[in-house]
Amino acid sequence: xxxxxxxxxxxxxxxxxxxxxxxxxxxxxxxxxxxxxxxxxxxxxxxxxxxxxxxxxxxxxxxxxxxxxxxxxxxxxxxxxxxxxxxxxxxxxxxxxxxxxxxxxxxxxxxxxxxxxxxxxxxxxxxxxxxxxxxxxxxxxxxxxxxxxxxxxxxxxxxxxxxxxxxxxxxxxxxxxxxxxxxxxxxxxxxxxxxxxxxxxxxxxxxxxxxxxxxxxxxxxxxxxxxxxxxxxxxxxxxxxxxxxxxxxxx
Amino acid sequence: xxxxxxxxxxxxxxxxxxxxxxxxxxxxxxxxxxxxxxxxxxxxxxxxxxxxxxxxxxxxxxxxxxxxxxxxxxxxxx
Numbered sequence: 001x002x003x004x005x006x007x008x009x010x011x012x013x014x015x016x017x018x019x020x021x022x023x024x025x026x027x028x029x030x031x032x033x034x035x036x037x038x039x040x041x042x043x044x045x046x047x048x049x050x051x052x053x054x055x056x057x058x059x060x061x062x063x064x065x066x067x068x069x070x071x072x073x074x075x076x077x078x079x080x081x082x083x084x085x086x087x088x089x090x091x092x093x094x095x096x097x098x099x100x101x102x103x104x105x106x107x108x109x110x111x112x113x114x115x116x117x118x119x120x121x122x123x124x125x126x127x128x129x130x131x132x133x134x135x136x137x138x139x140x141x142x143x144x145x146x147x148x149x150x151x152x153x154x155x156x157x158x159x160x161x162x163x164x165x166x167x168x169x170x171x172x173x174x175x176x177x178x179x180x181x182x183x184x185x186x187x188x189x190x191x192x193x194x195x196x197x198x199x200x201x202x203x204x205x206x207x208x209x210x211x212x213x214x215x216x217x218x219x220x221x222x223x224x225x226x227x228x229x230x231x232x233x234x235x236x237x238x239x240x241x242x243x244x245x246x247x248x249x250x251x
Numbered sequence: 252x253x254x255x256x257x258x259x260x261x262x263x264x265x266x267x268x269x270x271x272x273x274x275x276x277x278x279x280x281x282x283x284x285x286x287x288x289x290x291x292x293x294x295x296x297x298x299x300x301x302x303x304x305x306x307x308x309x310x311x312x313x314x315x316x317x318x319x320x321x322x323x324x325x326x327x328x329x
Contacts, residue, residue, distance in 0.1 A: 082302065085302060086302055086306075177313075177317075180316075180317075180320070181313035181316050181317070184316045184319065184320055185309065185312060185313070185316050188316060188319050188320075230305075233305065234305055234308075234309050237302060237305050237306060237309070238306070238309055241306055
């Protein structure tokens with residue numbers, strides 16, 4: 001992937017996409033599905049962080065919460081309210097899954113901001129599976145709950161009868177590209193941001209441009225902190241919207 | 252020579268697909284700008300609509316993502 005994208009301009013060498021190469025952690029052999037890679041390591045660290053925040057943070061079960069416990073309670077309340085607002089009261093039953101997805105993506109995004117780390121959410125395979133899991137479970141849920149009535153999701157009764165078949169076709173296509181846009185949004189934002197950081201860092205090779213490059217890296221890093229949180233939020237809120245469509249398919 | 256021309260086509264195509272990202276940026280700016288215009292008229296109602304704002308932004312962004320996807324496919328998959 002990297003060798004095609006590198007450009008040699010005026011003695012500068014940029015390798016912005018080298019950071020996304022999946023390497024085995026121990027030795028270098030071919031990568032099988034069971035090989036422990038740098039991606040595996042940072043995915044596991046994200047899971048450990050979630051466990052650390054929720055299990056260790058709320059271990060005391062204090063009435064007056066400790067610092068970590070109040071953070072955990074704050075996040076819990078925030079996502080709970082979001083699920084309730086967007087998916088409705090009966091969507092609250094699926095809150096644990098939404099909460100898990102949010103925390104996992106949130107920590108994976110933030111751990112990726114540590115210098116020299118690997119960003120697992122920049123891999124389309126990772127976000128693709130997250131989006132596919134949401135897509136398959138939400139579609140199954142809708143079909144189980146409403147049977148063929150779930151198909152009324154595509155029949156927009158608010159529109160005039162003449163345009164309804166056309167709208168139905170568009171809605172049907174939009175439904176099937178949901179996992180694509182859902183996953184590529186997250187992976188694309190993280191990929192583009194981290195590649196941009198490396199490109200700006202590459203300009204520091206030119207001594208006169210170095211101070212400006214470092215300021216640029218600083219500014220983009222601040223932006224990336226924002227993007228890491230917003231993309232986790234957007235992924236979660238879209239999960240809630242899809243859940244709402246499955247629970248209440250009638251427009 | 253033939254490989255050079257096809258590679259040139261890939262790069263030109265990827266660059267053209269990047270225009271779509273700019274178009275998505277216009278869409279996202281439109282959503283956010285209109286939200287701000289509405290929020291400044293009725294600030295008390297703005298807080299409850301942030302979820303709607305992000306959903307609108309996400310849908311506007313989705314089509315830009317397809318452009319980005321086309322660019323990625325041209326660069327690395329074709």
